[in-house]
Amino acid sequence: MIKSELIEKLAAENPHLFHRDIENIVNAILDEVGDALARGDRVELRGFGAFSVKNRPARVGRNPRTGEQVDVGEKYVPQFKAGKEIRERLNGG
Structure with a gap:
């Protein structure tokens, strides 16, 4: 949707x-x-789930085409954890 x-x-x-x-x-x-x-901040919607921010530290990656090492910087990514009620609805409980 x-x-x-x-x-x-x-x-x-x-x-x-x-x-x-x-x-x-x-x-x-x-x-x-x-x-x-x-x-x-963390955002919690009771019965639905919680949104939070996760830190991904800097690392060394590889270019898949050339195999060359590439420095990947630190970044923050959104994370979602489903609440109990929505998990139960998805699993037919």
Whole structure:
């Protein structure tokens, strides 16, 4: 599901709300999650999961085409851990 599909589904389930208001709400939520991760904060949505930031230290990699060593710098990547309720729904529990 992509963001526009999510907005359409929410609009269909909530006909009393304007489409633009639903779009603004979804964008605000996603922007706040992104901002929190950029600050290094953890975002937990009970029953769904938790987003956090993981540090990947610098390392030496290899160019797959030439086999030449390449320095790969330190970086931060988002990480998601599914919550108990969503894991149970996925596994039919």
